[in-house]
Amino acid sequence: SSGGMMTLRMMREHASKFRAYTVAIAGMPADLTSPSTGPAPLNIYASTTDPYMPFEGGIARRGFAVWSNQQTVDYFAAINGCIGQPVTRTLPQIVNDGTSVIYSSYGTCGVDRYQVIGAEHTWPGGTMPGITTQNLNGTKVMLDFFVRYGL
Numbered sequence: 199s200s201g202g203m204m205t206l207r208m209m210r211e212h213a214s215k216f217r218a219y220t221v222a223i224a225g226m227p228a229d230l231t232s233p234s235t236g237p238a239p240l241n242i243y244a245s246t247t248d249p250y251m252p253f254e255g256g257i258a259r260r261g262f263a264v265w266s267n268q269q270t271v272d273y274f275a276a277i278n279g280c281i282g283q284p285v286t287r288t289l290p291q292i293v294n295d296g297t298s299v300i301y302s303s304y305g306t307c308g309v310d311r312y313q314v315i316g317a318e319h320t321w322p323g324g325t326m327p328g329i330t331t332q333n334l335n336g337t338k339v340m341l342d343f344f345v346r347y348g349l
Contacts, residue, residue, distance in 0.1 A: 199224040199251045199258070199319065206230075206270065213238040213277075218308070218347035220340045223251050223319055225264030226273060237278040239308030241343040242271060243336055245317040247329075253313075271302075271311050280307035289333060297331035310343060312336075 202224025209219050211232050218239035225244075244251075244267040250259040255266030265273070275284075284302035291298060297316040304310070318328035322336035 203227050203264075207232075209238050209240065209274065210234050217349055218344055220343060221270075222321060222336065223248055225251060225255060225258075225267060226270040228255075228263035228265055234273075234277045237308070238274075239343070239347050240271075240274045240278070241310045241312075241340060242267070243312045243314060243322055243334075245314045245319065245331075247316055248319045250319040267311075267313070271304075271309065275304050275307065275309045278304070278307040278309055280304040280309055284309075284311070291333055293332045295332050296329065297333055299331060299334045308347070312339070 202221040205219050205221050206224060206226050207230055210230060213236040220241040222243045223245055244253055246253045253267050255264055255269060258264050284304045286300060286302040289299040289301050297314060300313040302311040312334060314322055314331045316329060317331045320326050320328045320330035322331050322334040324330050
């Protein structure tokens, strides 16, 4: 999540440094006031039941305020010129691990969101402690996203 917040800041302050960005389990730091420097493709993962990074925004475990996942996505969707509502679908359940994944595509403007229902502060498809979804391979999705944008 610290790396995710660093990535959100990089996107906001230096959007053209990279062709695309992936953010996992992080919300936009609420005290970040620098203006955006432009659009950049964003692939973002968030766990709805993360005990450290509140999905609905508020105070994160380390005591700082973050935007909600929806506010974060809406901000970058606006910067990227996304028009209309995203196309949203529940991904197929691969294993019955108590989690599910909702995918939202904002179309050709370059914003993809994965809401992981029931997981904790973990990487999708990873093997770390805590409730981790195995219904999404976050690494594969991230790499495919980067390939789509020429990395």
